[in-house]
Amino acid sequence: MDVLHPEQDGGPEGTPGRRRFLAVAAAGAAALTLESLTFAQGAEASAQGAPPQSGEETRTISGHLDTGVADFVYLPVEVPPGVRKISVSYSYDKPSVPSGTPGNSCDIGVFDERGTALGGRGFRGWSGGFRTAFEIGNSEATPGYLPGPVGEGTWHVVLGPYQVAPQGLNYQVQVTLTYGPDGPAAPRHYPARRAKGRGRAWYRGDCHLHTVHSDGRRQPSEVAAGARAAGLDFIVSTDHNTSSAHAVWGEYAGADLLIVTGEEVTTRNGHWLALGLPAGDWIDWRYRTRDDAFPRFARQVRRGGGLVVPAHMYCAYVACQWKFGFDDADATEVWTGPWTYDDEHAVSTWDQKIGEAVRSGGRWIPAMGNSDAHSEPQVIGLPHNVVRADDLSTDAIMDGIRAGHSYLAESSAVQLTFTATGNGRQAGIGEKLTVPADAPVDVRLDVKGVPNGTVRFLTDEGQMHQESLDAGGEGSVVWRTTASLAAYVRAEVRHLMANGSPGQGNTMGDALLFGSMAALTNPIFLAAARH
Helix, strand or coil, rough: CCCEEEEEHHHHHCCCCCCCCEECCCCCEEEEECCEEECCCHHHHHCCCCCCCCCCCEEEEEECCCCCCCCEEEEEEECCCEEEEEEEEEEECHHHHHHHHCCCCCEEEEEECCCCCCCCCCEEEEECCCCCCEEEECCCCCCCCCCCCCCCCEEEEEEEEECCCCCCEEEEEEEEECCCCCCCCCCCCCCCCCCCCCCCCCEEEEEECCCCCCCCCCHHHHHHHHHCCCCCCEEEEEEEEHHHHHHHHCCCCCEEEEEEEEEEEECCCCCEEEEEECCCCCCCCCCHHHHHHHHHHHHHHHHHEEEEEEECCCCCCCCCCCCCCCCCCCEEEECCCCCCCHHHHHHHHHHHHHHHHHHHCCCCEEEEEEEECCCCCCCCCEEEEEEEECCHHHHHHHHHHHHCEEEEEEECCEEEEEEECCCCCCEEECEEEEECCCCCCEEEEEEECCCCEEEEEEEEEEEEEEEEECCCCEEEEEEEEECCCCCCCEEEEEECCCCCCCCCCCCCCCCHHHHHEEEEEEEEEEECCCC
16 A cells, blocks of 8 residues: 655755655554654764754655545654754645545644653644644743653654545645753643632533634633623633643633633544543544544543533534444533534434433433634634532532533523422422422423523423513423423523524424524433332
8 A cells, every 4th residue: 555655855965765654553543654754963963972052954854645544644753862942834735626525634733752652641732734833842832732842752743634635635844953952941820720609509601612722713811801701600721632722721710710621622533522621631532433442531531520522413524523422421512603403403312312311211411502612703602501510610510510400501691590390399400300200390491581582391202382482581481291291301492583483393394493592401300209
């Protein structure tokens, strides 16, 4: 199989030469590794027993990847002692392709001398396809990359050609080593794991946000300001495949805003959120479903007290649709950004999973809603989660989400109270009400902030009640059932449809049955008492 045809410059003499590649059976996705790229000046000085004191040295490699190349292509770089900074740039061609045929797209990142083992310690940064160049030194690094010493040994620049045109992909990588003493270590400002809070209360937070540390265009300061403007109490940092932003968030957190560290893990078979990671922790993404690696990294997240959350499960982009199942999920994102048919489908799948859990007596999976905001005009907090937690702390918020004590809202103007009351007892969102099988149970939803909204109550049988709110957007809706008729009840609040209709109820039609979502609750479970 000859899928990689690299050429490099020939060193000081400039004589180009063909280079072989090595196929590697990685613990995760399939990979290819080139032979090492060496630097004459550094090697010369090292042979003389003293590292270079100053100056820089550049090498360039170019090559061709055919369609069907492995997920990751590694370029080993032999870094001699005495290197102060490593700089990498790359480019690749984008030939015209027929309509409907994927064109070339190639990501980039780097691992240091500690190696490329799946989940290992060598990770030093990733920028996907968002940047064409990056630098790493002890004092600073390009966003997405981790500052620190440029240690002696074999580094690996990694290319991720996730789409290759029929003509193949021609690439060029340039690596520059700058010699000299390390500068001072970069400061680390990790955010505190607790903010002031209001004790046991409902807290609002967006758990899927991006900055310039991955493919977002907002600075962390802008995201924090946007969260405050949206009336949020907490946010989670989820830049793609890197933990580099963790060390800057401490500057922008405060008594009024808890900032939780996390990551969006973008595998070749779907994206997932690792929420509540210990600051600085990184989760590997280099695997597919067939590699059977996802459960390992899900366990890693949980050991640190975090949550595993599949993201935008029906996203139509390449590698975005969720393929790993839900056995290792702690919650699932069913509403991502402005409401679309993808979200409608995700809510339907989630509701089906609730029914399966009820039938089997197994674990149910709470729903989440997040903005996935990257840049203007995407709105931070549209939607977000309103979580009942004992405190405004990372651990308490994660506990509230894990338990399903939460509802989803499009903005801080939307307020819900959802309860089920029967036989002298009451349960709230994510809780269970146990009553005699035929005892009346009153399900009540109090709503604010959804003018002319449509309230829907849904059970394991589907929609059982629908009622409209007035133009003021405030009201209470009550519906009676029993534990023999409903195993769970959840509520939705929808906007009017484009034609001004509240929705089509249970009838079938060509269009969406209802308008866009304004709010969505996790269920209240009803159980018949055993005598």
